[in-house]
Amino acid sequence: MPLRSRGVAVRLGFTPRPNLSDGRTSLRREAYLCGGEPGSELLWAAWATPGLPFPIPVSYFKWLVFADSTWEWRSFDLANPRDHEAWAAADRKLTPILSATDPNLHVFRARGGKLIQYHGWNDQLITPEYSVDYYESVVGLKSAAGRSRAGALADAQQFYRLFMAPGMAHCGGGNGPNEFDMERALYPKVAAYRGEGDINDAASFACR
Numbered sequence: 001m002p003l004r005s006r007g008v009a010v011r012l013g014f015t016p017r018p019n020l021s022d023g024r025t026s027l028r029r030e031a032y033l034c035g036g037e038p039g040s041e042l043l044w045a046a047w048a049t050p051g052l053p054f055p056i057p058v059s060y061f062k063w064l065v066f067a068d069s070t071w072e073w074r075s076f077d078l079a080n081p082r083d084h085e086a087w088a089a090a091d092r093k094l095t096p097i098l099s100a101t102d103p104n105l106h107v108f109r110a111r112g113g114k115l116i117q118y119h120g121w122n123d124q125l126i127t128p129e130y131s132v133d134y135y136e137s138v139v140g141l142k143s144a145a146g147r148s149r150a151g152a153l154a155d156a157q158q159f160y161r162l163f164m165a166p167g168m169a170h171c172g173g174g175n176g177p178n179e180f181d182m183e184r185a186l187y188p189k190v191a192a193y194r195g196e197g198d199i200n201d202a203a204s205f206a207c208r
Helices: 055-065 081-100 108-109 129-144 149-156
Strands: 013-014 024-026 031-033 113-119 158-165 192-193 206-208
Touching: 055 081, 113 129, 129 149, 129 158
Parallel strands: 113 158
Antiparallel strands: 013 024, 024 031, 192 206
């Protein structure tokens, strides 16, 4: 399954936008990778330091794509047929195992599954837009079955709820509350600061 972001399939041949918070676009100017959220910039050093790529994707290519302990990331070029085929072959083989992008949760729900997901808006490692995109894809699948947007959302919330935490970094930390009343932030509503009070106190935010 191709990775999707904002409903657009990943395509090769991207050009970087000047602002990292804008994500990446294909040569056809189709957005396919979400960028970091405004406000999280001071936490980007883990993956935005020139010459020091984030280690997880480097390990993925070294061990799973090329299976070569001597592989050097600086040599990778998707325009190179060998590199492109290695990437494509690994994608075909590993996507069914590693990707969590299938919006069809019917079997999970039928077995009584309940899913509670939260994501910090200042997550510096996994952009929060991916959680929003995935949740919307689950709702969209139900809408495709003939339900209204409101009906599909209400049905999805019977077993799957997403909570977006303002200011929270990756899994915790950051400038926002890290202990919060999830009902205040039930997606698609937003936890908005009341304008006064401790920003680390969930009571200082209202769900709107």
